[in-house]
Amino acid sequence: MAQVVVVTSGKGGVGKTTSTAALGAALANAGERVAVVDFDVGLRNLDLVMGAERRVVFDLVHVVQGTARLSQALIRDKRIETLFLLAASQTRDKDALSDDGVERVIQELRQSFDWIICDSPAGIERGASLAMRFADLAVVVANPEVSSVRDSDRIIGLLDSTTDKAKRGEQLEKSLLLTRYDPARVDRGEMLGVDDVLEILCIPLLGIIPESKEVLHASNVGLPVTLNNPDSAPARAYADAARRLQGEQIPLTVPSEKATLFSRLLGRRAAA
């Protein structure tokens, strides 16, 4: 049965789009049929992070308004056959999306995909509420940083009150993806630790993504981090998180960069 996942955070810049692309690619790599959907109408970026920015013809707004078929708007990933992108419009605003239209598109996506991953815009306005409204489960992305944790708490409140599932009296499953985590700084007491954040937010942990230069490198070249360098620490952390989404029990650790031959010769480890 298809699962509709919203990737959300409240705060901007914490890694929603990076996480949507990385989780989507990891699930598709495992053979699942995946559609990643950009809900950030007017400020789309998932296309850029996925390396499909030159190939967008039709977008979510066209499909919602009925001017294009869903099959014509879905862009197949060049590397993974089962991964598709539905881009947001760059020229319209969020009011171009009607609730009924979005619901119809999500229902149609459910027919052909195992996973529909909705990349929410930052904030709590219309785009964000539409991205979460039809979700079966939510991935809350947060940085170990006070304003991000506060905004995540607010988003968790909205997930529990404004989504269709919540309104039906059902429990919307939520899990936390802690990104830009630096274990060394946590050890030194300079950064909130996993336990600190979990104690405040009280939702299960989906994964811990270590701070890494691989994330910027992957977006520079337009590849999800899980495809660009699958052995890197963030890629392994995202791959584990994707397997947890699929229901696997995997011990939670913070992957660190493997020492390269070159760094070993120099007698030091690459950045953890």
Next chain:
Amino acid sequence: MNFGSLFGRPRSAGTAHHRLQVLLKHERRGRPDLIPVLREDILAAIGKHVTVDEDTVRLKIDRGETVSLLEIEIEIPNETKREQKACA
């Protein structure tokens, strides 16, 4: 090949810069609906001669630095088959 790539991975900032230049050149030009308009006109022109099922129309674009490549694939129904069916 740059110096950095000798010791691991090629530097990616240049790729990022180039991708942004190409993308923004298209976005700033401000004709976002050109492709849908072209599609409508082309379908209308073909529609004068044959019936086209919109579900079978596939559109692809690759926006390049100096030119964009637009690919439109339209299935044109086989007229003779339809006549045979009508007779049967």
